[in-house]
Amino acid sequence: MIKKLWLLGWLLICATVVYADDKAILAQVERSARDWLARVDAGNYPESWEQAAPLLKSKINQAEWVKSTTAVRATRGEMTARYIATAGTTTSLSGFPDGEYIVLQFYTTFAPQSLALETITLTKASGETWQVIDYAMK
Numbered sequence: 001m002i003k004k005l006w007l008l009g010w011l012l013i014c015a016t017v018v019y020a021d022d023k024a025i026l027a028q029v030e031r032s033a034r035d036w037l038a039r040v041d042a043g044n045y046p047e048s049w050e051q052a053a054p055l056l057k058s059k060i061n062q063a064e065w066v067k068s069t070t071a072v073r074a075t076r077g078e079m080t081a082r083y084i085a086t087a088g089t090t091t092s093l094s095g096f097p098d099g100e101y102i103v104l105q106f107y108t109t110f111a112p113q114s115l116a117l118e119t120i121t122l123t124k125a126s127g128e129t130w131q132v133i134d135y136a137m138k
Contacts, residue, residue, distance in 0.1 A: 028130065029087075032130040033122060036132050037106075037120065045070060052132045053123055056134065076114055076116065078110060081109045082107070084106055085105040088102070101122065103119065104120050119136045121133050
């Protein structure tokens with residue numbers, strides 16, 4: 001009985017540590033996403049491309065990125081609020097090599113009255129940083 005209680009206690013401690021690590025990773029990923037999105041919100045599309053992961057850069061050159069992002073964002077107006085809607089992890093994405101990915105979705109409001117769903121996919125870069133590999137808005 002003591003062994004079972006000890007094992008149960010150990011499992012609870014491990015589960016708490018894993019949950020705490022997941023929360024820390026999510027906070028770090030969300031911070032990276034919001035920092036990158038701030039560049040897009042400010043219209044700094046060339047800089048957002050520069051700060052993106054090599055995977056994004058291999059799919060679209062800077063001039064095309066600036067043109068497509070300008071077209072998507074031009075009709076929206078100024079961003080007024082952004083709320084995280086979902087977060088998920090995956091190791092497989094269509095069109096990308098297998099790896100470690102986190103997909104975040106944000107409900108974003110724009111002035112005067114527009115609502116969008118932004119999907120931003122990040123991958124782990126060197127160290128503890130996360131970089132954007134994909135961005136879409138609906």
